[in-house]
Amino acid sequence: MNNISELLDQISSPDDLRHLSVAQLPELCAELRRDIVDELSVNPGHLASSLGVVELTVALHYVFSTPYDRIVWDVGHQAYGHKILTGRKDTFCTNRKLHGIRPFPTPMESEYDTFTCGHASNSISAALGMAVAARKTGHDDRHVVAVIGDGAMSGGLAFEGLNNVSSSPNDLLIVLNDNDMSIDRAVGGMEKYLLNLDTNATYNRLRDKASKWLHSMGYLNDDRRKGIIRLNNALKSALSHQQNVFEGMNIRYFGPFDGNDVCETVRILEQLKNMRGPKLLHLHTVKGKGYEPAEREATIWHAPGKFDPETGERIPDTADPYPLKYQEVFGRTLLELAEANPNIVGVTPAMPTGCSMDIMMHAMPDRVFDVGIAEGHAATFAAGMAKDGLMPFCNIYSAFAQRAYDNIIHDAAILNLPVVFCFDRAGLVGEDGPTHHGVFDIAALRPVPNLTLCSPMDECELRRMMYTAQLPGMGTVVIRYPRGKGVKRDDWHCE
Numbered sequence: 001m002n003n004i005s006e007l008l009d010q011i012s013s014p015d016d017l018r019h020l021s022v023a024q025l026p027e028l029c030a031e032l033r034r035d036i037v038d039e040l041s042v043n044p045g046h047l048a049s050s051l052g053v054v055e056l057t058v059a060l061h062y063v064f065s066t067p068y069d070r071i072v073w074d075v076g077h078q079a080y081g082h083k084i085l086t087g088r089k090d091t092f093c094t095n096r097k098l099h100g101i102r103p104f105p106t107p108m109e110s111e112y113d114t115f116t117c118g119h120a121s122n123s124i125s126a127a128l129g130m131a132v133a134a135r136k137t138g139h140d141d142r143h144v145v146a147v148i149g150d151g152a153m154s155g156g157l158a159f160e161g162l163n164n165v166s167s168s169p170n171d172l173l174i175v176l177n178d179n180d181m182s183i184d185r186a187v188g189g190m191e192k193y194l195l196n197l198d199t200n201a202t203y204n205r206l207r208d209k210a211s212k213w214l215h216s217m218g219y220l221n222d223d224r225r226k227g228i229i230r231l232n233n234a235l236k237s238a239l240s241h242q243q244n245v246f247e248g249m250n251i252r253y254f255g256p257f258d259g260n261d262v263c264e265t266v267r268i269l270e271q272l273k274n275m276r277g278p279k280l281l282h283l284h285t286v287k288g289k290g291y292e293p294a295e296r297e298a299t300i301w302h303a304p305g306k307f308d309p310e311t312g313e314r315i316p317d318t319a320d321p322y323p324l325k326y327q328e329v330f331g332r333t334l335l336e337l338a339e340a341n342p343n344i345v346g347v348t349p350a351m352p353t354g355c356s357m358d359i360m361m362h363a364m365p366d367r368v369f370d371v372g373i374a375e376g377h378a379a380t381f382a383a384g385m386a387k388d389g390l391m392p393f394c395n396i397y398s399a400f401a402q403r404a405y406d407n408i409i410h411d412a413a414i415l416n417l418p419v420v421f422c423f424d425r426a427g428l429v430g431e432d433g434p435t436h437h438g439v440f441d442i443a444a445l446r447p448v449p450n451l452t453l454c455s456p457m458d459e460c461e462l463r464r465m466m467y468t469a470q471l472p473g474m475g476t477v478v479i480r481y482p483r484g485k486g487v488k489r490d491d492w493h494c495e
């Protein structure tokens, strides 16, 4: 591997980046990508998502005057390139470590980090707030950009943001980073809709031909661009037999374009930069881009642990699989219970692999529901199924379950419906830091009527609690248990 980083070494801030020519940007992207792979091979973190947005990250800081202009990342697990370009190249080796730089962007760390990141789907709402504030505080020249993935776009908060974007005067740019993946494969109606936009081959062919022809004739000047874009979208709606959902909400839609082509992405962002009104740029990117093992198995390489950068071989913390993780015990126990009780169903908001519900999902695909990044919906959906005779196990990470607080009270506990909420990653979670610690659930849930709250002292108790919770008459139960390994070696099944 060539480890020379001539361009990256010159960059201490985005100002340095803006001194490069557009023609130098592909090389910079290659260097940045290599740096991320090398660093993460010894100091683990979120790899595949950061690799996928290298070009977009470079293009955004190249075109926009950050930090005056605002880039709002969604989740922030894809922002390692952003950290490296914004003054944290030398401290990136401390990422996620005690006293090191933070796991997710936060304004507490850098003026380039515009908002709290960690929980998905808040970028559109936060960026809209900033775009409105810019107008009202005399910063009319400030550009505000929200960068949101297709997975995060499935979250209810993102939809609420979009709904509001269309009704408040603002110049927000939303960049939809569409890689067909959440952590696992992205699911749901929005995903299918985006795929349809992406794969409308007739439209894409026509668009390419038309834009080449218009360029060659010298017709593609700024005045004409707006008309052409409208024509584009009308054409797309006609060809896909669908109205564009964003256009339908008065958010002008552009795309899909190749977000892994840095020069093209710069060109498009330059065009959209000073366009008034809300707009959405749909980019298609490849999760894990440029690192073959990550491109091939993006779920595993979302956060792969340590690995050999040359061979792509992952290095386990220890060769000893025991004690099993609480997650593994949860997954195996759920399948056993479901085999015995046909009313048991599983619900996960976008974390089937993380919580191990994928074990039941593979064995009983029609009895497990991955509802996307939608914790509130997951809780209410489970309650609806419980109301009419099913026995749902709804697994939510404790920190993300904060999003479902009202749903648990209003839709499950008040009626004492038999839903077993399993709160994974309860307590301190280590490297993912304050946004991911599951430390508020006990205080939040203790006052809730009807609800039984319990916490196993080991993985055997987890199994027993799961068994007891699904017995008739138990009502709404929350079982909270920690991340990672249990304590039992041979007798995890507690027979």
Ligand SMILES: Cc1ncc(C[n+]2csc(CCOP(=O)(O)OP(=O)(O)O)c2C)c(N)n1
Pocket (backbone or CB within 6 Å): 049, 052, 075, 077, 078, 118, 119, 120, 121, 148, 149, 150, 151, 152, 153, 177, 179, 181, 182, 183, 186, 287, 350, 351, 373, 374, 375, 400, 403
């Ligand atoms: C509220 C909430 N639920 C779940 C998660 C866990 N999570 C982190 S990243 C991610 C997938 C995000 O997918 P997408 O937005 O498409 O970004 P990509 O990783 O594909 O770039 C999920 C589910 C989270 N961070 N926040």
